[in-house]
Amino acid sequence: MTEDLVPSEGVLLGRAFIPGCTHPRLVTVRDRKIFDITTADAPTSRDICELGNPAAYVESIKGRHIGPLSDILDESWNGARDGSRPYLLSPVDLQAVKASGVTFVVSLLERVIEEQAAGDPSKAADLRNEITALVGADLSQIEPGSDAAMEVKKALIEKGVWSQYLEVGIGPDAEIFTKCQPMASVGFGADVGLHPVSKWNNPEPEVALIVSSKGEIVGATLGNDVNLRDVEGRSALLLGKAKDNNASAALGPFIRLFDSGFGLDDVKALELTMTVTGEDGFVLDGASSMSEISRPPEKLVAATVGSHHQYPDGFVLYLGTMFAPIKDRDTKGGGFTHKLGDVVAISTPALGTLKNRVQLSTQCAPWSYGASHLMRDLAKAGLL
Structure with a gap:
């Protein structure tokens, strides 16, 4: 797997499964190598994002060398994920996963x-x-x-x-909804899930902000807000069923933390590209330009957190997309919908590429490792 799927600059924060460890480890990228930076001072992604200067903290940790970035990307995408080799997970853990809709x-x-x-x-x-x-x-x-x-x-x-x-x-009020529960998002290389009832659905390539409990934006990553158009189209009250299913929220590959070289103004200028490649030979290309967002990202954050609503573990906020696929796939006038096995790649140079394969949510790996499991494992490891 080519290393250009990950930015060559910036301070990156991720999570990975590492053989021999009972809990996910925090990792960063240095010189195209992966380093484990998990410490008792900040054993979770949430903990690092709550610090006064997350980027400086990550840079200050010497860490333990795990292996070449290319090897871990390979295992994340095509590996067996049988526990014998490291692979990437979603870069967030205890943060709430929220999303804003209809922003383009x-x-x-x-x-x-x-x-x-x-x-x-x-x-x-x-x-x-x-x-x-x-x-x-x-x-x-x-x-x-x-x-x-x-x-x-x-x-x-x-x-x-x-x-x-x-x-x-x-109108005056932004749409903010819960995309999935903490610990339920999936990362680079994982399958993303469609509810089996859906016959009309699509990916949604988005930038997702990482926000602390104080409402401070500390970084950004890429997201696929998998959407069931037919379910939501029947009734907006079915938004939960349309949006929150097993493996329906993808994030990654890494959080790029804000520092002197990358901040909110850079996020506002990002240009996202997306390619869907089907096993049937179908290819769909799309794009989303953050410069065309109708509500500034900081206003979407303010609509999410404040005196009206608190997030003690911080949150991730999908910012929405201008991408709306209308290219016919099978029949004229039939538009686009996913087929199982589709590969979705969402890219922008500053954040890398988030790549996932589409399956039914019932066929994706079940979500079985939650916040309680993480807390117990961290305690057993002496990290709490």
């Missing part, structure tokens, strides 16, 4: 189409043309919650196309 205009319109189609992909193409014609206004130029946005809302209601998705897309 293109995906906003696709959410409206899902709702109007009531989860039926065969109706999407005609609805897309009809709704685009009705909306008319360039919503990307509208500040959510502004007077101009409220005028557009009024006009759309009069046209009969108002939607709960338009409400969170241009």
Whole structure:
């Protein structure tokens, strides 16, 4: 596996399974080698992200050399994961995993189409043309919650196309939801899961921010917010079923911690690319530009944490995507949906590449190692 899947610069924080260890270990990358930096002072990803200067702390730990980065990437992607060799895990552990939705205009319109189609992909193409014609206004130029946005809302209601998705897309309140429980996300090379009931679904390439309990943004990583378009399209009240299933939240390969060379302004300028490669030979290319996000990342963080809601272990926040796949896969007008075995690769040079293979959630490795297991194992190892 090529090392260019991981940034060649910056302070990186990850988690890995290492043979002989009963619990996940914290790791970093130096000179294209993996080092174990787990200590009693900060034995979890959460603990490092709660420090005053996480990047400086990671750089200060000498660590124990584990092996070449390329070997561990290989095992993470194609290895047996039988416990004989190290492999990467999701880079977060005790943090809550949250997500913001409808933060880009293109995906906003696709959410409206899902709702109007009531989860039926065969109706999407005609609805897309009809709704685009009705909306008319360039919503990307509208500040959510502004007077101009409220005028557009009024006009759309009069046209009969108002939607709960338009409400969170241009209204005053951002959509923030729980993507999965702490310890439930998967990392680079793991299978990502689709609920077996879904027949219309897609990946969502996103940047995810790492936020401390104080609401401070300390780093960023890549995420795949696996989405079931038909389930959510039937009813927004099914959002939990559409979004939170076994292995449906992928993060990684590493957290890039903020330092003097990388910060929030750099995140706002990121350009993400995504490729879906199917076993049937189908290839789908997509992109998402953070410069086109309608709500600034810091405002999405403020909508998540504050006096109204606290996160004592910090949280991860998916920032949403402008990617909305409409390329026909099997039939004209049928649009895109996943097939089992699809390989999804989400990339940007500053954060690397998150690569996963699509399976049913019932076929992915079951989530069996939770916060209680981690705490017990850390205590047995003398790290608590």
